[in-house]
Amino acid sequence: MKSTIKISMLSATFAILALSVVAQTTNAAPVTGQSIQDRKENQQDRIANGVSSGQLTAGETANLEKKESDVNKEERDMRSLDNGKLTNADKATLNQQQNQLSKQIYQDKHNRAVQNTNPKSEVGKRAENQQDRIAQGVKNGQLTAGETANLESKESRINQEVRSDRAANGGKLTSQEKARVNRQQNKMSRQIYRDKHNGRRQ
Secondary structure (H helix, E strand, O other): OHHHHHHHHHHHHHHHHHHHHHHHHHHOOOOOOOOHHHHHHHHHHHHHHHHHHOOOOHHHHHHHHHHHHHHHHHHHHHHHHOOOOOOHHHHHHHHHHHHHHHHHHHHHHOOOOOOOOOOOOHHHHHHHHHHHHHHHHHHHOOOOHHHHHHHHHHHHHHHHHHHHHHHHOOOOOOHHHHHHHHHHHHHHHHHHHHHHOOOOOO
């Protein structure tokens, strides 16, 4: 009799524990104090500040914004599967991805790679001006993560080209190289303007 009561009580205890575990895994979403949209805006502000301060190079920014764009696409896909809503599992997945991106932003902003924010050359000043315009577009939402990734990839390639040309010429650019870079920066300037005024918002 006593053993039957013990077995019944143990069974009931296990059933209650199992139900609470199931409830937690199906209903509980991580509590961050921020919505998915708040997290995205916060990440974009941190990236914009890193671009403005020079803590993020064009290459680092392109990489971060590509990842942000991928997360945004995944969120859109999740919403399309559930009538515009996110399930608790979706929210948990997106939160985890944003946590990883947040760590990457911190690491990139605190490594040794920096963008020159006080250049002396005309080419350097143009590059700095472009970075300021991109940062402002990221901060106010005029540039989406995908647009920013594309712009920063192009900016990074120009910067690499300038470094290579300078290394080949004792630290200087020839007149022809300056003219070529200026044309590339003019093209970039028009692209930044178009992307900021195309009506797409972050």
